[in-house]
Amino acid sequence: MTAHALHCRLPLPEGFRMADVLAFHRRDPQQLAERTFESDVGTGLDKGLVWKGRPACLEIRVNRAELRARCVIDGVDGANAGDADAQDALAGLVRHMLGLDQPVEAFERAHAGHPQLGPLLARNAGLRVPQAATPFEALSWAIVGQQVSLGAAVALRRKLILAVGRQHSSGLMCYPDASSLLQLDAGALRVAGCSQTKAEALLTLARAEVEGELPLDDWMGRGLQGDASSALPVDEIRARLLAIRGIGPWTVNYALLRGFGWLDGSLHGDAAVRRGLQHLIGSSDRIGEREAERWLAPFSPWRALVAAHLWTLKVGD
Incomplete structure (x- = not known):
């Protein structure tokens, strides 16, 4: 049976940070299952995945001039290539992977005035949490x-x-x-x-x-x-x-x-989160899990988004 392709286009919010998505999928320097692209025109990601039981390749291209994602998934059953439900499934997959439905603007407005976190949010404006495909x-x-x-x-x-x-x-x-x-x-x-x-x-x-x-x-x-x-x-x-x-x-x-895409997980057990928190609050002592859990608690229902911002500090041991 010949493989076919699904296509969709998705508008992106102003200031969308495709670089964060590429960094997430660039963890393997051998690019075995993911390939990333960057040029003056735009950026892109190719990802190998299993789609409805078939080997498939998801292509996401972002044109900087249009703030739009062009998405293709190659390897689908020909019977589904023009199916509206399949098109919707592709669009949902891409929205999920890019974090487009995460309420980051509301989160940033709510905590812009926080004396410690606020400046970090301003520096990372628009930060979303890139998602695994499934x-x-x-x-x-x-x-x-x-x-x-x-x-x-x-x-x-x-x-x-x-x-x-x-x-x-x-x-x-x-x-x-x-x-x-x-x-x-x-x-x-x-x-x-x-x-x-x-x-x-x-x-x-x-x-x-x-x-x-x-x-x-x-x-x-x-x-x-x-x-x-x-x-x-x-x-x-x-x-x-x-x-x-x-x-x-x-x-x-x-x-x-x-x-x-659940944004209220308390990642206080994550060592990088605790190192980032130690740096953010200027503590000379290492931050333990209980202290990190207490500090993150007031930021519910967005505690995991706070953790994502702390990850950007990339503080070493």
């Missing part, structure tokens, strides 16, 4: 990404993608969906570099999604119908995920942010 990608990355360094985490992610081995005709490897991951067993994941705990967590997660015990995409769809902070069944998601051995609170909060 909640499964965000969760599986959070599981494999807990390594001694970002470089080690990216290397393990690369090995996982290669082990599954789904490739688009463009040459890009595709980040696996749950069904693709289940082609591997724990032994194959161990050979790819996963610990036994990580391998079991990945397989349990994938199996639960495939069998409908974790309807990750349905949950994301509920969030995309309105404000994710109010529409998502966060407590249910958290409880079901924490029941999986190898998934802890940090993994859940990260996945809720990067996979579902």
